Amino acid sequence: xxxxxxxxGGDAAGMSAASQARRRRRDRSDLEIVAFERGHFTSYSACxxxxxxxxxxxxxxxxxxxxPQTFRDEFGIEVRTRHEVTAIDLDRRExxxxxxxxxxxxxxxxxxxxxxxxxxxxQPEWAxxxxxxxxxxxxLGDGAALIDWLEREPRPRHAVVVGGGYVGxxxxxxxxxxxxxxxxxxxxxxPMSTVDPDMGELVADALRATGIGVRTGLTVTGxxxxxxxxxxxxxxxxxxxxxxxxxGLGVRPNTALAEAAxxxxxxxxxxxxxxxxxxxxxxxxxxxGDCVESLHRVSGMPVHIPLGTHANKQGRVAGINIGGGxxxxxxxxxxxxxxxxxxxxxxxxxxxxxxxxxxxxxVTVLAQSTNRAGxxxxxxxxxxxxxxxxxxxxxxxxxxxxxxxxxxxxxxxxVALWNGMTVDEMTALDxxxxxxxxxxWDPVLIAARKAVDALAAxxx
Amino acid sequence: xxxxxxxxGGDAAGMSAASQARRRRRDRSDLEIVAFERGHFTSYSACxxxxxxxxxxxxxxxxxxxxPQTFRDEFGIEVRTRHEVTAIDLDRRExxxxxxxxxxxxxxxxxxxxxxxxxxxxQPEWAxxxxxxxxxxxxLGDGAALIDWLEREPRPRHAVVVGGGYVGxxxxxxxxxxxxxxxxxxxxxxPMSTVDPDMGELVADALRATGIGVRTGLTVTGxxxxxxxxxxxxxxxxxxxxxxxxxGLGVRPNTALAEAAxxxxxxxxxxxxxxxxxxxxxxxxxxxGDCVESLHRVSGMPVHIPLGTHANKQGRVAGINIGGGxxxxxxxxxxxxxxxxxxxxxxxxxxxxxxxxxxxxxVTVLAQSTNRAGxxxxxxxxxxxxxxxxxxxxxxxxxxxxxxxxxxxxxxxxVALWNGMTVDEMTALDxxxxxxxxxxWDPVLIAARKAVDALAAxxx
Numbered sequence: 005x006x007x008x009x010x011x012x013g014g015d016a017a018g019m020s021a022a023s024q025a026r027r028r029r030r031d032r033s034d035l036e037i038v039a040f041e042r043g044h045f046t047s048y049s050a051c052x053x054x055x056x057x058x059x060x061x062x063x064x065x066x067x068x069x070x071x072p073q074t075f076r077d078e079f080g081i082e083v084r085t086r087h088e089v090t091a092i093d094l095d096r097r098e099x100x101x102x103x104x105x106x107x108x109x110x111x112x113x114x115x116x117x118x119x120x121x122x123x124x125x126x127q128p129e130w131a132x133x134x135x136x137x138x139x140x141x142x143x144l145g146d147g148a149a150l151i152d153w154l155e156r157e158p159r160p161r162h163a164v165v166v167g168g169g170y171v172g173x174x175x176x177x178x179x180x181x182x183x184x185x186x187x188x189x190x191x192x193x194x195p196m197s198t199v200d201p202d203m204g205e206l207v208a209d210a211l212r213a214t215g216i217g218v219r220t221g222l223t224v225t226g227x228x229x230x231x232x233x234x235x236x237x238x239x240x241x242x243x244x245x246x247x248x249x250x251x252g253l254g255v256r257p258n259t260a261l262a263e264a265a266x267x268x269x270x271x272x273x274x275x276x277x278x279x280x281x282x283x284x285x286x287x288x289x290x291x292x293g294d295c296v297e298s299l300h301r302v303s304g305m306p307v308h309i310p311l312g313t314h315a316n317k318q319g320r321v322a323g324i325n326i327g328g329g330x331x332x333x334x335x336x337x338x339x340x341x342x343x344x345x346x347x348x349x350x351x352x353x354x355x356x357x358x359x360x361x362x363x364x365x366x367v368t369v370l371a372q373s374t375n376r377a378g379x380x381x382x383x384x385x386x387x388x389x390x391x392x393x394x395x396x397x398x399x400x401x402x403x404x405x406x407x408x409x410x411x412x413x414x415x416x417x418x419v420a421l422w423n424g425m426t427v428d429e430m431t432a433l434d435x436x437x438x439x440x441x442x443x444x445w446d447p448v449l450i451a452a453r454k455a456v457d458a459l460a461a462x463x464x
Numbered sequence: 465x466x467x468x469x470x471x472x473g474g475d476a477a478g479m480s481a482a483s484q485a486r487r488r489r490r491d492r493s494d495l496e497i498v499a500f501e502r503g504h505f506t507s508y509s510a511c512x513x514x515x516x517x518x519x520x521x522x523x524x525x526x527x528x529x530x531x532p533q534t535f536r537d538e539f540g541i542e543v544r545t546r547h548e549v550t551a552i553d554l555d556r557r558e559x560x561x562x563x564x565x566x567x568x569x570x571x572x573x574x575x576x577x578x579x580x581x582x583x584x585x586x587q588p589e590w591a592x593x594x595x596x597x598x599x600x601x602x603x604l605g606d607g608a609a610l611i612d613w614l615e616r617e618p619r620p621r622h623a624v625v626v627g628g629g630y631v632g633x634x635x636x637x638x639x640x641x642x643x644x645x646x647x648x649x650x651x652x653x654x655p656m657s658t659v660d661p662d663m664g665e666l667v668a669d670a671l672r673a674t675g676i677g678v679r680t681g682l683t684v685t686g687x688x689x690x691x692x693x694x695x696x697x698x699x700x701x702x703x704x705x706x707x708x709x710x711x712g713l714g715v716r717p718n719t720a721l722a723e724a725a726x727x728x729x730x731x732x733x734x735x736x737x738x739x740x741x742x743x744x745x746x747x748x749x750x751x752x753g754d755c756v757e758s759l760h761r762v763s764g765m766p767v768h769i770p771l772g773t774h775a776n777k778q779g780r781v782a783g784i785n786i787g788g789g790x791x792x793x794x795x796x797x798x799x800x801x802x803x804x805x806x807x808x809x810x811x812x813x814x815x816x817x818x819x820x821x822x823x824x825x826x827v828t829v830l831a832q833s834t835n836r837a838g839x840x841x842x843x844x845x846x847x848x849x850x851x852x853x854x855x856x857x858x859x860x861x862x863x864x865x866x867x868x869x870x871x872x873x874x875x876x877x878x879v880a881l882w883n884g885m886t887v888d889e890m891t892a893l894d895x896x897x898x899x900x901x902x903x904x905w906d907p908v909l910i911a912a913r914k915a916v917d918a919l920a921a922x923x924x
Contacts, residue, residue, distance in 0.1 A: 016904070052839055052899050066839035170898075312904045313897045334892050341896030350896055379512055379526035412869065412902070415876045415895045422893060423883035432794050433882060435875045436801030436810055437773045438630075439512050442872070444476070444772045 006036040009326060010099055010114035012089045012261070014041030015048070016312050017293025017319035018120030019070070022081045024323025025116075032080045038112060039075070040087045040101050045144055046072050051312055053147040054171070057154075058178035064144055092117065092265035094286065116288050116326055119262055119275060120319065123255035123294035123310045130226040130238075131251060137234035138227065138249045141171055153248060154182060160247035161185060164237045166224050168195025170342050172252030173207070176216045177345050179250070187217040187244050189237065194220055198340060199403045200355050202370065203389055206405045210347035219244070255310050257295045272297040272308040279332040281322035290326065292318035299335035302353050302400055302421065303362035309336055338401075339418040341411040350414025353401030353421045356391060365394040367458040371451035375409040377439035384408045388451035390417075390427060397426035397459050402451075409441070416448050427455035466496040469786060470559055470574035472549045472721070474501030475508070476772050477753025477779035478580030479530070482541045484783025485576075492540045498572060499535070500547045500561050505604055506532050511772055513607040514631070517614075518638035524604055544570075552577065552725035554746065576748050576786055579722055579735060580779065583715035583754035583770045590686040590698075591711060597694035598687065598709045601631060613708060614642060620707035621645060624697045626684050628655025630802050632712030633667070636676050637805050639710070647677040647704050649697065654680055658800060659863045660815050662830065663849055666865045670807035679704070715770050717755045732757040732768040739792040741782035750786065752778035759795035762813050762860055762881065763822035769796055798861075799878040801871040810874025813861030813881045816851060825854040827918040831911035835869040837899035844868045848911035850877075850887060857886035857919050862911075869901070876908050887915035 009025060011018040022037050029035040039046070045068055052067040061067065072083035084101070087110070091100040098113040125140040137160065139150040154160055163179045165172045168190030176188045188195060188211065194204035195211065195218060211218050219239075228236040228243060236243040257274035267283050270276040274297035276284060281296075283289040294310035296318065314336055324331040339352040359366050368391050376383040386406030393400055402417035404410050420430055430452035437444055445453075469485060471478040482497050489495040499506070505528055512527040521527065532543035544561070547570070551560040558573040585600040597620065599610040614620055623639045625632045628650030636648045648655060648671060654664035655671065655678060671678050679699075688696040688703060696703040717734035727743050730736040734757035736744060741756075743749040754770035756778065774796055784791040799812040819826050828851050836843040846866030853860055862877035864870050880890055890912035897904055905913075 049837065049839070049899065049904065051897070051904075052837060055840060055899055060841055061839050311897065313895070313906075316904055317892060332892075334889075337894045339894040339896050341898045341901050343898060343900045352894070352896075377509065377512060379509070379521050380515060381520055409869070409872065411898070412896055413872070413875075415873075415906075415908075416879055418894055418896070419876055419879040419883070419885075423879070423885070425879075425883070429794075432777060432792075434797045434799040434812070434878055435773070436799050436812075436872055436878070437511070437771065438801045438803060438871070439509065439515055440803045441801050444509065444511075444776055446875075448875075 006033050007115045008036045008038065008113060009116040009118065010112060011037065011039035011118040011120060012099065013120035013122055013293065014039045014046040014072070014083050014085065015120070015122055015293070016315035018118055019047045019075065020316050020319025021118045021120065021290065021292055021323035021326065022075070023079055024320050025326040026079050026081060028324065028327025028329055037081045039081060039083045040089050040099070041083060041085045042088045042104065043143055043145065044085055046070060046075060046083055046085070048144055049312070050142060053141045053144070054174035054178040056147055057141070057151055057175065058181040064148060067144065089261060092261060094265055094289070117290065118322055118326070119267065119283065119289065119291040119295065120293045121258035121261060121295045123257050125251060125255050126253040127251070128224070128253065130224065135227050135229050135234050136232055137247060138251065140251050141175060142255070150250065162246050163187070163248045163250065164189060164244050164246040165250045165252060166237065167252035167254065168192070168220070169198065169252055169254055170340070173211065173344050174342065175250045175252055176211065177214065180214055180216060184248070187219055189219045189222050189224060189239065189244065191223050192220065196349065199349065199351050200389065203387070203403045203405050206387065207344055207347060207349055210344050214345045255294065257308055257310070259295060262291070262295070267291070270297040270306045272306045274308040279334065280325045281318050281333055282325070290322045292322045298333070301335040301337050303358060305362065307336065307338070309338060311340070337418060337421055339414060341414060343411065346407055348406050348408070348411035350404040350411040351402070352414050352418040353399065354391060355401060359391055359400050364400055366391050366400055367394060367455065367462050369451060369454040369458050371447065371454045373447040373450045374443055375406055375447070376441060377443050380439045382408065386410050386447045388447050390451045390455045392427045392455045392459060394459070394462060397428050397456070399425055399427055399430065413448060427452045427459065431456060466493050467575045468496045468498065468573060469576040469578065470572060471497065471499035471578040471580060472559065473580035473582055473753065474499045474506040474532070474543050474545065475580070475582055475753070476775035478578055479507045479535065480776050480779025481578045481580065481750065481752055481783035481786065482535070483539055484780050485786040486539050486541060488784065488787025488789055497541045499541060499543045500549050500559070501543060501545045502548045502564065503603055503605065504545055506530060506535060506543055506545070508604055509772070510602060513601045513604070514634035514638040516607055517601070517611055517635065518641040524608060527604065549721060552721060554725055554749070577750065578782055578786070579727065579743065579749065579751040579755065580753045581718035581721060581755045583717050585711060585715050586713040587711070588684070588713065590684065595687050595689050595694050596692055597707060598711065600711045601635060602715070610710065622706050623647070623708045623710065624649060624704050624706040625710045625712060626697065627712035627714065628652070628680070629658065629712055629714055630800070633671065633804050634802065635710045635712055636671065637674065640674055640676060644708070647679055649679045649682050649684060649699065649704065651683050652680065656809065659809065659811050660849065663847070663863045663865050666847065667804055667807060667809055670804050674805045715754065717768055717770070719755060722751070722755070727751070730757040730766045732766045734768040739794065740785045741778055741793055742785070750782045752782045758793070761795040761797050763818060765822065767796065767798070769798060771800070797878060797881055799874060801874060803871065806867060808866050808868070808871035810864040810871040811862070812874050812878040813859065814851060815861060819851055819860050824860055826851050826860055827854060827915065827922050829911060829914040829918050831907065831914045833905070833907040833910045834903055835866055835907070836901060837903050840899045842868065846870050846907045848907050850911045850915045852887045852915045852919060854919070854922060857888050857916070859885055859887055859890065873908060887912045887919065891916060
């Protein structure tokens, strides 16, 4: 009889695991693979939703990399969409799933289980009641519903986006591009708190320059409706009129099913795994993606960073191991990039407050330079911030804000950080130079030199 | 009496050394700094000349970062332009210089000498005679003369560029942009031999698509003139009509003065230095820039790679040390980027032939992907080539060719290479992801995964 692998969750992590396992064990009579997915779709790009809403991406299906049919026909992976797994029985080694479009309950035994349930948007108490015109942007269904609302008469003209993280900022831009007046409401002192306040201020300025109203230090307490439609977002500083509201308050790992089954939950609140993505102490059970926690390689602490790149890598690692190979996921360093209208933002490693929390002492520098040789057309300013450990000079974190060819430069710093380089070592890095691409001292090198000077001054 | 530092050569390396030394020893009565420069200018961007010729950069002076007056007034560095040093007397510790605009010979004693004479264009026998309409592009004077010729009646219409390296390719593009018909002549089988033939072919295709005639495997044997003006380039396959000729045959280190003084010349033909940029065995004498050789960190061999980035770094290191600080130049890995019309090309580490010469066995992979998420507007193809050592899997070299946001991705690979990463380790790298900047698997990671597979297949 075939061994059976069951995957809970048919998105990036789950389907990567399934594909990699299949790649190594091609015979269905050797390994049967079944994936249960709550939604209608498999392997889609949630990160692409803002660009679909803005109109940059024309069709929903462009965001889907592989549909269930493809998995079935080309990979021999059975995907049961619209099936929600409701229980995992570790003793009997079976899962129970419920058909969301009827069909009742099914039970399926497993030899190998991959827990890849993802994460769900944080929903504050005041957003629990259904009000027409209030949307999250986690699933393709969410995106479709929002677009439908934007196109229906009377067409919404005033949008409020709640939450100034990546999703909130990208959605604000998308709504502006559709011609709406947008207010971005953020409880903290700045939007984009994934970067330090000095860099976040640059982002806030760019948002304002696009006509987005940036309201910080404001707590949303409720919604107002009129005739069953959203009419305002209520805050501790009064109501803000809105005929469409988008929620971008972050996500939480989907752990309920794991907790009920007794899988270990780590200090970050997500499912624990070992380096091979096995759930420790539970043989034959693996976990990957937005529902698990990862080692932060700089702080040494477990963190929950839900991101498609990690989900894909973790799923791949789990699948290779399940398929009989060997692979490990060595952790994350918190690299992220985003586009805020024309502004580009990148970050990696620890922010100042993370570094302090982790117990590091450090120096910081902000270096101003340009993306290209100063005389080359299209040369634009770029700000690079480095955080380096006192005495050792080891890079702890970096942030970049600029107007063109800026964000992805963070990868250079990410690889330096990954390898534990000191800022002094970094000044010697042999980086590419040509006038259309960089000044003769690349912004990264200019920042490293400045950090070396700061360390020297600090040592005196 | 003040200590005296003499710098031979007032460009990137020499003036960086002078500036850094001055930064640490501000008092002129403590350290006097005198730089002799053969040309009219200090610290200019030779790499910018093609963009000045094309018209992208309007004014010559945009290419000059600091003029002699600024060095004098702001840094207390005496620059004697149009002065050629003709001899170094190590016993008497003095140099002899000749004023090129009259003024006769001067002698100046030194306590510290920085040899930063740069490199000069290779001039084949057939280019030795002066023919109107034949230009190198090494100095601002060369650029001015070429532009003058292009603007003088009768305006040249047919250009031949001899040599398909960076300068040749960039100048071909510049001349096309000025409306000339351009033939690029290269002795080897492909232009851009700084990348492997499979990648070079992509560059050749892009050049041809711009209307540049790419003639490879052709040896130039002479020039034809009519009425004192260039009329054709003679090759072993017949003459190619030309009313302007640009030479881009590479450069050789200027070592004559060093050799005459007995400074050590290394196996690459350039001046030897230690890690602090001291000339070994000659106390008080330093060297930096296009006239010195560097350690290639991958092959372990000395190489001569004349490039502004290295010159600036080496000059800085020398200057810090001369000023009483501590800095080292740990070598190069051969990173370079260039723009060929819209095509972007990057390379780092060893090419296949370099790796073979150095004694490595290796696998290579070519990975096709895109610069952005496939569904994001402006998504364009990108090819990443990796060369990884057999068994160890260590990255030995990488090349990228693509249409947008491609070239500078080489820096990510350069930092991985610098740190001795294996391709397996690289698959886990935490690189930035957002749809406008990358697919969820960055092209670098896709290539690393493919290299891991190739190593596994190789091991069987």
